[in-house]
Amino acid sequence: MKLIITEVGLRDGIQNDAVFVPTADKIRLIQQLFDAGVRSVEATSFVSPQAVPQLVDAEDVIRGLRKPAGASVSALAPNVRGAHRAIRAGVDELVVFLSASESHNRKNVNRAVSDSLKGIEEIAELAAAHSVKVRGAIATAFGCPFEGDVPPQVVAGIARAFRAAGVTHLTLGDTTGMGTPAIVRRVCGEVLSAVSDAALSLHFHNTRGMAMVNVAEGLALGIAEYESSIAGIGGCPFAPGATGNICTEDMVNYLHECGHETGIDVARLTGVALEMERLLGRTLPGQLMRAGPRSRLHPMDSVRTAAAQPTA
Amino acid sequence: MKLIITEVGLRDGIQNDAVFVPTADKIRLIQQLFDAGVRSVEATSFVSPQAVPQLVDAEDVIRGLRKPAGASVSALAPNVRGAHRAIRAGVDELVVFLSASESHNRKNVNRAVSDSLKGIEEIAELAAAHSVKVRGAIATAFGCPFEGDVPPQVVAGIARAFRAAGVTHLTLGDTTGMGTPAIVRRVCGEVLSAVSDAALSLHFHNTRGMAMVNVAEGLALGIAEYESSIAGIGGCPFAPGATGNICTEDMVNYLHECGHETGIDVARLTGVALEMERLLGRTLPGQLMRAGPRSRLHPMDSVRTAAAQPTA
Secondary structure, rough: OOEEEEEEEHHHHHOOOOOOOOOOHHHHHHHHHHHHHEEEEEEEEEEOOEEEEOOOHHHHHHHOOOOOOOOOOEOOOOOOOOOOOOOHOOOOEEEEEEEHHHHHHHHHHHOHHHHHHHHHHHHHHHHHOOEEEEEEEOOOOOOEEEEEEOOOOHHOOOOOOOOHOOEEEEEOOOOOOOOOOOHHHHHHHHHHHHOOEEEEEEOEEOOOOOOHHHHHHHHHHHEEEEEEEEEOOOOOOOOOOOOOOOHHHHHHHHHHHHOOOOOOOOOHHHHHHHHHHHHHHOOOOOOOHOOOOOOOOHHHHOOOOOOOOOOO | EEOOEEEEEHHOOOOOOOOOOOOHHHHHHHHHHOOOOOOOOOOEEEOOOOOOHHHHOOHHHHHHOOOOOOOOEEEHHHHHHHHHEEEEEEEEEEEEEEEHHHHHHHHHHHHHHHHHHHHHHHHHHHHHHOOOEEEEEEEEEEEOOOEEEOOOHOOOOOOOOHHOOOOEEEEEEEOOOOHHHHHHHHHHHHHHHOOOEEEEEEEOOOOOOHHHHHHHHHHHOOOOOOEHHHOOOOOOOOOOOOOEEEEEHHHHHHHOOOOOOOOOOHHHHHHHHHHHHHHHHHOOOOOOHHHHHOOOOOOOHHHOOOOOOOOO
């Protein structure tokens, strides 16, 4: 299957990182992602600079990019003001969002879900007037850290509301890694029947080690778009030290091993991951960047002889 | 499906760890695993104490255990001398092993595969004479770090040789995490047709982030036994800092979420993982022990209000 991978590391990955990534480095990393074949990048968020200091340079990042043919750059637009800024800066796609659970939406944006939807309708109109695409992201689609399970019908209802507002590209976000293959099957099934003409993208977190099996479930359902974060950057606000976003290069490598096509060069992607690790100055969750590809063979003298050391 | 989980952390997990785990702690951890419902533990290896100082206390560990009803304790027996020691100490099962690839077998035990098989025949006779079970482990079954792909027919041929030696319980080991779902399907398919009456167990490493999708593939093939390591301890000799064994509590949690039964209490298992982390004094790869179960809800005041901080 031909798949579309959206890199979210420069937004969801680093937004709460203690290390400020300089604007020039952000731009350089995104260019390297383009060079690796990535064609969809969520590059930043047009949120208040006071609120998210890491993304204070949203305009400069968007304006600084040299996009290859066929590439799409998106940015989060939390409100109409942010949408205006993003459109002016020249994004191809606005990402609007709300949470499937009322309590998470309240906590995240201090609004009822219905109020978020009204704001989104306004942004969708604005975007349409400027011929900018809109992607609607539904956070906590596979579970809410405050409420627990979120009924699939509720997620499907929001998907329908997005659809009614003209948003035909949807992302289901597993915000705190509560998804399991069974839940992915139920929620996606409900959403796919509710808005059969929408493009669906899945955004998993590896908080409980299930991100890749959830991707596998998405693939089994025929879903062709996945969001991920280079080197697996981005944690979980509820669990210090826990993993957040699924790691892009690990996921792309897995997808290729399953025979799917992404147009991405895994070796170059791994190079970007190592560069990100160097910039942030700490070990990041990605596996492949430490282990190397399975095709990289080792000389027999690369480890000590171990009649001694039987490994099974 | 009713599944059997074999905990290998106290053997494969810690064998090369720089931190010596005191004998009393090893015994206590295994007892805690029993208390959590684990009923199969690979507890140690009867290897030369000079070679693997961590496992110098093999006899004491085996003799110190109070086994609950139905529990099986196994130990690695690299040679006849080790098998004698293990049987005298009172193990329920000997684990004998070789590598599917000649070069890895040479590197690991300094012998040709055919010579390893002869040694295994001898151990199998000894075990039969003492009514001790034998499990045959085939390392590098899904790929060799020196040779690359290992033909499924080669793995199946070794399985047949094990079977001919009276070994009816087999483990396929993904020693350096080279397995992918497609390879798991091919290799296991070949082995299952070659030795249809053998019990098959799978031992995955998460070196490239694919351990859980490989378990999923095993489940799809109807395979009911999996080996794993508490807290995900155990690295990869070829990649400093890389992950080794799949993490027991993450895997068991996933299996339960898929509706399978293991008889294991995940919360207690996570407690053992945290205890292991305390003993080794560093962060281990397990995810669930940091994030907590998905059923653990958070109070809404547990994170800062983030109109500020939109997460998708």
